[in-house]
Amino acid sequence: MADASLAMIVLSGKICPVRTAYRCRVYPTPEQAAVLNRTFGCVRVVWNRTLAARHARWHTERKSSSYAETDRALTEMKKQPDLAFLSEVSSVPLQQTLRHQHTAMTAFFQKRARYPRYKSRHGRQSASYTRSAFRMRDGVLSLGKTPGTLRFVWSWPNINPALLDPTMVTVARDPDGRWFVTFAVDIDAPAAPEPTWQVVGVDLGLTDFAVLSTGERVPHPKHMERRERRLKRYQRMMARKRKGSANRAKAKQKVARAHSRVRDGRRDFLHKTSTDLVRRFDAIAVEDLAVANMVRNRSLAKAISRTGWAEFRTLLMYKAHRDGRTIAVADRWYPSSKTCSACGHLLAKLSLGTRHWQCPSCGTRHDRDINAAKNIAVAAGLVETINACGADVRHEGPPSVLSAVNQELSGASPGIPRL
Numbered sequence: 001m002a003d004a005s006l007a008m009i010v011l012s013g014k015i016c017p018v019r020t021a022y023r024c025r026v027y028p029t030p031e032q033a034a035v036l037n038r039t040f041g042c043v044r045v046v047w048n049r050t051l052a053a054r055h056a057r058w059h060t061e062r063k064s065s066s067y068a069e070t071d072r073a074l075t076e077m078k079k080q081p082d083l084a085f086l087s088e089v090s091s092v093p094l095q096q097t098l099r100h101q102h103t104a105m106t107a108f109f110q111k112r113a114r115y116p117r118y119k120s121r122h123g124r125q126s127a128s129y130t131r132s133a134f135r136m137r138d139g140v141l142s143l144g145k146t147p148g149t150l151r152f153v154w155s156w157p158n159i160n161p162a163l164l165d166p167t168m169v170t171v172a173r174d175p176d177g178r179w180f181v182t183f184a185v186d187i188d189a190p191a192a193p194e195p196t197w198q199v200v201g202v203d204l205g206l207t208d209f210a211v212l213s214t215g216e217r218v219p220h221p222k223h224m225e226r227r228e229r230r231l232k233r234y235q236r237m238m239a240r241k242r243k244g245s246a247n248r249a250k251a252k253q254k255v256a257r258a259h260s261r262v263r264d265g266r267r268d269f270l271h272k273t274s275t276d277l278v279r280r281f282d283a284i285a286v287e288d289l290a291v292a293n294m295v296r297n298r299s300l301a302k303a304i305s306r307t308g309w310a311e312f313r314t315l316l317m318y319k320a321h322r323d324g325r326t327i328a329v330a331d332r333w334y335p336s337s338k339t340c341s342a343c344g345h346l347l348a349k350l351s352l353g354t355r356h357w358q359c360p361s362c363g364t365r366h367d368r369d370i371n372a373a374k375n376i377a378v379a380a381g382l383v384e385t386i387n388a389c390g391a392d393v394r395h396e397g398p399p400s401v402l403s404a405v406n407q408e409l410s411g412a413s414p415g416i417p418r419l
Contacts, residue, residue: 040125092133176256201377211369285380328380
């Protein structure tokens, strides 16, 4: 399995090098695995103790802790007899986890992320090494205080790993037992693809994963539904095992592997779908979905949680930014399904089970999802149409849309904009 992500940095009108992350499988020896597992444990101890100290200081003194203060606290931690094992591993991953926590706390106070959580030994484990703690020569990787060289499988045939100059290396172990290594590399900005002069609106749903304003439908892969029966069986097997036993550990790893197959399949689908949209269209309009609020619906929470809408939008954003495409976001309160894309008529009510409807104003028959995708493109400002305000459209009976001359809103309910 391999994954790559990009981030564009623009400063004072100049395009700086792009940071790319290459993720691939790694196969450590038993000795290397023992050292890395010890490093993961030390990283976890430093993270949890530092987070607890931050939390206590804030609630007692109402003061936040800087990175320099946590770094000094780490030095004091190593002097304690019960934490002497922290000096047995490389100090760089311990310092990096302090930097990561400082970044997480900054994002929390800026209301860009939730409060950092404590690390568990049962979850994903990772350790980051900067250039002072690893060596990469001729495609061979060596980590500080780790015996031998780490054997990894390179998954990009058009890129020579011997020419890589990573700025950071992150080694991780998933709950299913697989090991991964991620190389963070600064490369030249890739050339922008040729413009296609095409614009599309994307309506995300549950029946179909995505419906485009062009009429295309992207069917839902339903990775979880295909593996749910086996996953339930593995979970029942694990529940019957005694806690702390070796058999329970084996059963728990089977459950983790089943979840990994679902996660890998979903991620592969989202990558392929987002890449296809970015390559085919110059501008893409999506809806600003509040997924955290939508999963409060007890009837749809399970289905919504399996779709990966938030991850799909994140992939679209960074790929469009990398290739010079445009991403526009329509307001989440915009009634895209209830608005006629031909004349702009707004229905008073449209049930979720109604998949097709006919406009009572102009008589146009709509597919619910395709009509919503067209309206999303208009609401995001990517498409200009003379019919969006009801001009040059023949209405049946009194027109229910605003005049093409007077565009001022009057009598609209708050939170439900009307064209």
